[in-house]
Amino acid sequence: MPQTQTMTRVLFKIEKSADAPTIVFFAGIHGNEKAGVIALNHVYKSLDKSQLKGNVYGILGNIKALEKEQRFIDTDLNRLWTKHRIDKIFSKEHPNTEELQLITLYNLLQNILKSNTGPLYFIDLHTTSSKTLPFITINDAMINRAFSKQFPVPIVLGIEEYLEGALLSYINTLGYVSIGFESGQHTDAASVENNIAFINLVLMNTGILEKEKIDFDAHFQTLVKASEGARRFFEIVHLLRIRPNDEFKMKEGFKSFQRIAKGTPLAFLNGTEIQSGHDGHIFMPLYQKRGGEGFFIIKPIPQFFLKLSRILRRFKVDGLLIALPGIYWHDKYAGVLKSNLRVTRFLAKPIFHLLGYRNRRVTEDFVYLYNRERIAKLSLYKNTQWARAERL
Numbered sequence: 092m093p094q095t096q097t098m099t100r101v102l103f104k105i106e107k108s109a110d111a112p113t114i115v116f117f118a119g120i121h122g123n124e125k126a127g128v129i130a131l132n133h134v135y136k137s138l139d140k141s142q143l144k145g146n147v148y149g150i151l152g153n154i155k156a157l158e159k160e161q162r163f164i165d166t167d168l169n170r171l172w173t174k175h176r177i178d179k180i181f182s183k184e185h186p187n188t189e190e191l192q193l194i195t196l197y198n199l200l201q202n203i204l205k206s207n208t209g210p211l212y213f214i215d216l217h218t219t220s221s222k223t224l225p226f227i228t229i230n231d232a233m234i235n236r237a238f239s240k241q242f243p244v245p246i247v248l249g250i251e252e253y254l255e256g257a258l259l260s261y262i263n264t265l266g267y268v269s270i271g272f273e274s275g276q277h278t279d280a281a282s283v284e285n286n287i288a289f290i291n292l293v294l295m296n297t298g299i300l301e302k303e304k305i306d307f308d309a310h311f312q313t314l315v316k317a318s319e320g321a322r323r324f325f326e327i328v329h330l331l332r333i334r335p336n337d338e339f340k341m342k343e344g345f346k347s348f349q350r351i352a353k354g355t356p357l358a359f360l361n362g363t364e365i366q367s368g369h370d371g372h373i374f375m376p377l378y379q380k381r382g383g384e385g386f387f388i389i390k391p392i393p394q395f396f397l398k399l400s401r402i403l404r405r406f407k408v409d410g411l412l413i414a415l416p417g418i419y420w421h422d423k424y425a426g427v428l429k430s431n432l433r434v435t436r437f438l439a440k441p442i443f444h445l446l447g448y449r450n451r452r453v454t455e456d457f458v459y460l461y462n463r464e465r466i467a468k469l470s471l472y473k474n475t476q477w478a479r480a481e482r483l
Contacts, residue, residue: 098158100195102128102149103135112145112297112475113207115200116290118216120169120258122156123379126274127216130286138300145299146207150199152258155188162381164188170254170383172261196258204265210471212238212297213262213269216286218277220379223347224318225285228271230263231449232463233404234472236324236397237481238268241296242289243311244318245325245348247374247389252449253330254384260450264461266468277379281317288313296477321348324392326444328369331385333377337361339385345376351388358385400445404464409446426465430458 102118118127131149151157153168165187171180177197180190204211226245229235239246250271251260262269272289275282288310294300295307333339341358351357355367357376367373367388374387403409409428412418415438417431428448435458443449443460450461472478 098151098154100151100154100199102131102151103147104149105138105140105143105147107143107146108209109207110209111207112210112212112299113148113203114145114212114214114293114297114299115148115150115203116214116216116293117150117152117258119154119157120152120215121162121167121217122153122158122164123160123162123277124216124218125157125160126218126277126279126282126286128157129283130216130274130290133283133287134290134294139304142301142304143294143299144301145209145297147294147299148203150196152196153189153192155192162379166190167381167383168192169258170256172256172258174261174264176256177261200262210297210475211267212293213259213267214290214293215259215269215271216290217271217273218275218279218282219273219347219375220277220382221341221346221376222276222279223273223375224321225272225274225289225314226318226347228259228273230260230269230463231444231447232263232467233401233481233483234268234467234469234478235263235270235463237483238296238472238477239270240481241477242292243315243322244272244289245321245323247325247327248392249327249444249449252451253327253387263463264466266466268472273375275317284313285317298476324397325372325374325389326392327374327387327389328371329388331358331360331365331387333360333383333385339377341376341378341386345373345386347372347374347376348389349373360385396441396445400447403445404447407465409448409462409464412446421459424465426462428460428462430460432456432458435460 156163166189168189227239228247228250230251231248259269274285291305291310338361351367351373353370358365369388371388371390374389376386417434419429421427421429447462447464448460452459
């Protein structure tokens with residue numbers, strides 16, 4: 092971990108060619124999550140830069156919070172990244188600590204996007220307050236699914252449906268591959284090792300570093316062992332939200348991906364015991380003082396539905412939805428549907444999920460539904476090895 096007085100926004104940058112693959116690693120978006128920072132420093136020092144065939148950036152997120160070793164100072168930096176909030180922050184006369192961090196990160200991100208024309212990959216490194224298997228979280232776009240499948244860890248879909256303003260969700264609205272990697276519990280030494288393994292595999296899977304140039308078997312097996320062989324897709328089915336004045340306490344002993352039955356006592360919220368409303372798996376239970384999400388519940392996605400959604404999206408079957416009364420294109424190019432609330436209630440949520448609509452914005456009379464497939468910059472990635480393997 093760098094000393095406080097020498098901590099800088101850009102940990103490192105390796106620039107080869109504007110049209111080569113580019114990876115942007117973010118670490119420390121939450122200031123109490125240092126494993127990604129430590130791992131990036133380790134990998135950078137161990138790299139033979141002459142062997143790299145692309146551009147690699149290591150970027151710190153919330154420097155002020157990292158210096159104080161706390162999740163955030165004024166507000167969660169990873170809940171600010173919506174167009175509306177960004178515009179509002181830039182117009183503020185006196186932005187708070189995290190808003191100033193966002194302005195710096197936003198400008199840096201725009202410079203990277205302008206400077207690189209090849210395939211771009213955005214990787215956000217995190218840890219959790221509970222014990223967990225390492226896992227990947229993605230916005231549900233096929234380019235994200237296909238790239239994530241290269242790694243031997245569980246993949247969780249649908250985070251954008253429950254968390255508004257995440258950095259990776261914003262980058263996904265720009266059409267690029269963007270995935271989050273949760274390497275383990277905050278203070279567990281294995282979280283650093285898992286991050287090191289993952290970073291090396293990202294360098295290989297993007298074509299920036301040849302397989303022979305990394306200890307592939309060791310890194311791959313590190314993640315296989317840590318994830319206990321749980322290589323499957325899950326989706327989020329429930330989130331317990333915590334309001335600012337709520338008193339929340341998670342029951343002790345839960346870890347992410349642990350099986351739970353409907354009715355299992357999980358936590359106390361304002362003195363009331365909260366039980367699971369689902370059979371499934373507990374996911375990211377909150378064991379720290381700060382945070383707006385008490386716990387998630389996830390369920391495995393059957394292979395049949397993964398394959399069906401792939402086919403439906405490839406042929407843009409979502410275009411048929413506008414034949415239904417009360418559903419219109421709000422912005423076809425951006426993949427945004429506008430729906431009457433009554434129609435949206437009539438259509439089951441899994442139908443929208445199959446077609447790629449997980450993110451939504453609700454107004455008094457309408458629901459705006461956002462499709463990641465129609466804005467994905469597939470042409471950037473179509474010649475990559477992983478995209479060809481998935482026949483994207």
